[in-house]
Amino acid sequence: MPADESCGVTKVVDNIARLSPDLLAEACQHILTYLQGQIKGVDSGEISQRFQRAGVGLAHEALQSIIRFLLLTFRSAGKSKLSADELVLRLEEGSSKWPKASLQVVHRLWSEQGALVQTQQEAHAMLSIGQLVDIQWKLGMAVSSDTCRSLNSPYVTLLLKIAEPSGQICQKSFEMTIPQFQNFHKQVKEMAAVMETV
Incomplete structure (x- = not known):
């Protein structure tokens, strides 16, 4: 000590x-x-x-x-x-x-x-779960891919900053197709509506 x-x-x-x-x-x-x-x-x-x-x-x-x-x-x-x-x-x-x-x-x-x-x-x-600190997104266009059948298809990249219970801030990123992003957006709107009633 x-x-x-x-x-x-x-x-x-x-x-x-x-x-x-x-x-x-x-x-x-x-x-x-x-x-x-x-x-x-x-x-x-x-x-x-x-x-x-x-x-x-x-x-x-x-x-x-x-x-x-x-x-x-x-x-x-x-x-x-x-x-x-x-x-x-x-x-x-x-x-x-x-x-x-x-x-x-x-x-x-x-x-x-x-x-x-x-x-x-x-x-x-x-x-204990992390707390969302920031969310950023950008729209992109796929020009090469191992999994995507059709190139030149749009996608959305999300970057989340999360404050962990330990106090450290980490970043998580992931990509979604436009239909996946639209579904995500719909779910977030539903959560916001429910939270307003609480």
Whole structure:
């Protein structure tokens, strides 16, 4: 682990050490509930208010770092299908400053809910599809082909730019005959009409 990354983990763990086991459990529970798909997001304002009511004053950036760290930790553990023991071992390897009580909270919650997070992560991975960013088309004329019977027949080339779930943008291109393109156009119009009714 690079020194600056190690230093960042140490700061986060130092801030987590300021939380009582109950307060850490509440924050972890909020994040686990999100990772199980039961809520739409992690409400850092709600977590911040809870910390303040408990007398723990954390700077905004420190709170955000804790939330990001816990999200990444639980999401990674879900994708890697870690057991509670394996998760705690990884946390201890990342920083020797973990309070025993904090590790016990993480162990208990992951033992109870880790399987649900793993299931949600698997479903999310299967359902992740790219998002269409751009579509371009051009009309061409076939002048030579292995498969086309009649040359000088028009065709349409489509170039799609798709943002993958990983964040990378890839390009896909394909060619269609004019009748295929007309059918494609008809289907897109039907989809647009249906989407307007939703």
